[in-house]
Amino acid sequence: xxxxxxxxxxxxxxxxxxxxxxxxxxxxxxxxxxxxxxxxxxxxxxxxxxxxxxxxxxxxxxxxxxxxxxxxxxxxxxxxxx
Numbered sequence: 001x002x003x004x005x006x007x008x009x010x011x012x013x014x015x016x017x018x019x020x021x022x023x024x025x026x027x028x029x030x031x032x033x034x035x036x037x038x039x040x041x042x043x044x045x046x047x048x049x050x051x052x053x054x055x056x057x058x059x060x061x062x063x064x065x066x067x068x069x070x071x072x073x074x075x076x077x078x079x080x081x082x
Contacts, residue, residue, distance in 0.1 A: 002079040003048040005055065008041045012068040019066045023058055030054040034081055045081040 011019040024042055027035045033046035033054055044051055055073075062069055 001048040001077070003044075003046065003051045004076040004078060004080040005044040005051060006041050006074040006076075007044065007055070008072045009062070010070040010072070011066055012070065013066065019062065019069065022065070023062050026058040026061060027054055036081070043081070045079055 009020050009023050010016070013019070024035065024037055027033070027042065027044065030050065030053075032050045033044055036043040036045075044054070059071060
């Protein structure tokens, strides 16, 4: 099953760019998912299990490293990549 996710990260800190870039870099370490970024969000596409595994790992690491962070996600069944 394929999955598309749109995710936005909002670090609750003055230095917010570094944590956002770090999160995107971590996602890009997963070769079996496609990551597309723009100024408003990051879009992730791939197999359901692989996308969810990557998100679980990267979100957990982000909480551990940066503390309070807000993630806003939209999960869509299917592969909707442009």
